[in-house]
Amino acid sequence: MIVDASVWVASILDKDAHHEVSLAFLHRFVMERQIATVPLLVWAEIAGAVARRTGDPDRGMKVAELIAAKIWVRGVPLDASLASEAMRLAASLRLRGADAVYVALAVTCREPLITLDAEMLERARGVAEAFTPEQWLQTH
Numbered sequence: 001m002i003v004d005a006s007v008w009v010a011s012i013l014d015k016d017a018h019h020e021v022s023l024a025f026l027h028r029f030v031m032e033r034q035i036a037t038v039p040l041l042v043w044a045e046i047a048g049a050v051a052r053r054t055g056d057p058d059r060g061m062k063v064a065e066l067i068a069a070k071i072w073v074r075g076v077p078l079d080a081s082l083a084s085e086a087m088r089l090a091a092s093l094r095l096r097g098a099d100a101v102y103v104a105l106a107v108t109c110r111e112p113l114i115t116l117d118a119e120m121l122e123r124a125r126g127v128a129e130a131f132t133p134e135q136w137l138q139t140h
Helices: 007-010 021-030 042-054 055-069 081-092 095-110 118-124 132-137
Strands: 037-040 073-076
Touching: 007 021, 007 042, 021 132, 037 095, 042 055, 055 073, 081 095, 095 118
Parallel strands: 037 073
Antiparallel strands: none
């Protein structure tokens, strides 16, 4: 399963509107022994988002490092093939660059995408399975 940075960040920050459902999703995900596949850029996204929202750069780094160390998280580098697919999807689906990388990973790995980003969710559904954490919990 491809897990977008928005889900990780929401699960970490208890004041986030999606905190509880993101935490419940990750809990169920781990209990079912699933593997989270993420593009390596997720670490920068998580570190930056947590640091911005908390005002604590060290917390941003520690959280990203903690998630990266989980055995049930698999990081995938942005190689030429994935970058080419992301470029194609960014143009055809009118996606932001980072969002296109997540969607391209979902397409190439043939795995569902889990995100809280409404635009990415809507546009990705044309080419891949895509769910919010709440939708995934309701169907699994």
